[in-house]
Amino acid sequence: ISRPQPALILNRGEEPLAPQTVQHSDDKxxxxxxxxxxxxxxYKKCHGV
Structure with missing residues (x-):
């Protein structure tokens, strides 16, 4: 059994991270x-539920 991952990970005192873009394509x-x-x-461990 795995715990749900937090939706937001806070950045503590580090340089801000650049926002990541989600790639949408027609390919599966x-x-x-x-x-x-x-x-x-x-994918199967992240959004492939």
């Missing part, structure tokens, strides 16, 4: 491909 994302949201997680 494979389950083992990186998630297009930019999290760095596999």
């Amino acid at each position: 994302v494979g389950r083992n491909d990186p998630c297009p949201c930019g999290s760095g997680k596999k």
